[in-house]
Amino acid sequence: MSDTILLNGNQIQLTIERLSREVIESINFQNSVIIGVQPRGVLLAEKIHQKIFDLTGQSIPFGKIDTTFHRDDFRRGKSLNAKVTEIDFHIEEKNVLLIDDVLYTGRTIRAAMDALLSFGRPLKVELLVLIDRRFNRELPIQPDFVGNIVDTIEKVDVEVRWAANATEKNEVVFIPLKGNR
Numbered sequence: 001m002s003d004t005i006l007l008n009g010n011q012i013q014l015t016i017e018r019l020s021r022e023v024i025e026s027i028n029f030q031n032s033v034i035i036g037v038q039p040r041g042v043l044l045a046e047k048i049h050q051k052i053f054d055l056t057g058q059s060i061p062f063g064k065i066d067t068t069f070h071r072d073d074f075r076r077g078k079s080l081n082a083k084v085t086e087i088d089f090h091i092e093e094k095n096v097l098l099i100d101d102v103l104y105t106g107r108t109i110r111a112a113m114d115a116l117l118s119f120g121r122p123l124k125v126e127l128l129v130l131i132d133r134r135f136n137r138e139l140p141i142q143p144d145f146v147g148n149i150v151d152t153i154e155k156v157d158v159e160v161r162w163a164a165n166a167t168e169k170n171e172v173v174f175i176p177l178k179g180n181r
């Protein structure tokens with residue numbers, strides 16, 4: 001079985017536009033921040049952040065958060081490759097829009113929320129994801145804004161591939177896994 005395209009570049013752009021408009025309808029610009037989860041959620045967060053600015057002219061504080069040392073599995077023999085956390089604003093009493101590309105088990109989002117608490121206590125945290133793999137959840141975490149819902153078996157990975165240059169295309173693909181995960 002080969003990789004199967006779930007969303008092509010045009011569909012991703014339309015989804016980003018729809019999600020951005022949903023966010024615009026529901027947030028208070030004066031009291032909100034956007035934070036992307038490293039590494040892949042940051043790419044989506046940058047696109048959402050830019051689209052919101054393009055549509056409204058409103059600039060919302062933007063940050064990046066790394067979950068490496070807040071994960072419950074980081075000591076399991078894997079080598080650590082921590083990313084940068086960049087939050088140069090207060091999140092205390094702010095509405096945080098947390099953005100990641102794929103919601104799978106919920107563990108990354110739990111770790112991101114733990115990491116967020118190092119920067120203060122937000123008033124509210126809302127979650128935006130491009131892909132929700134809803135039947136694979138291990139923790140009771142649900143997104144507030146969803147690009148697409150995908151019902152998959154565990155032996156399939158869902159990957160968002162962002163174009164590195166103009167000759168490549170953005171796409172979301174199913175990837176069959178070899179062996180056990």
